[in-house]
Amino acid sequence: MLENCTQDSIQPISIDVRLASIFSLYAKGIVDYEHMPVIKELKLPYVLKPGEYGLARTVEKINQQSSNYGMLFFPRSRAERIGLLIQSGVMHPFYKGEMIFGIKNIASHPIRLSHKMGVAQVCFFDIKSNCVPLQHLYSHGKVM
Numbered sequence: 001m002l003e004n005c006t007q008d009s010i011q012p013i014s015i016d017v018r019l020a021s022i023f024s025l026y027a028k029g030i031v032d033y034e035h036m037p038v039i040k041e042l043k044l045p046y047v048l049k050p051g052e053y054g055l056a057r058t059v060e061k062i063n064q065q066s067s068n069y070g071m072l073f074f075p076r077s078r079a080e081r082i083g084l085l086i087q088s089g090v091m092h093p094f095y096k097g098e099m100i101f102g103i104k105n106i107a108s109h110p111i112r113l114s115h116k117m118g119v120a121q122v123c124f125f126d127i128k129s130n131c132v133p134l135q136h137l138y139s140h141g142k143v144m
């Protein structure tokens with residue numbers, strides 16, 4: 001269900017997930033669904049400047065083979081306390097791949113991001129009805 005997870009990551013009601021990589025976004029002109037920004041993987045450790053936004057990928061990989069649960073993705077309180085804004089979201093049943101999320105420095109100071117830094121957590125919940133597997137462009141941990 002959750003690969004690359006450590007025993008230390010298991011919390012009472014959630015599982016902590018760690019930073020594997022970060023990507024910067026570059027665009028010329030206006031960005032929309034037709035004109036997506038270009039992404040570039042950055043080397044960790046990386047210092048995220050105030051106001052800087054990027055995409056991040058987790059070390060942990062989801063392999064949901066069942067339709068009876070979903071996951072909510074939340075920032076860790078420690079990340080919030082240093083000024084990191086972690087975009088939260090939903091992981092649908094049958095999702096497979098790394099978790100991709102937005103990350104932004106909303107503080108007035110630079111923040112060092114390092115490999116395997118704990119930045120977010122996932123919470124599982126039961127689904128009582130039948131679900132249809134979701135297939136979309138960003139399945140399987142695809143960044144863009």
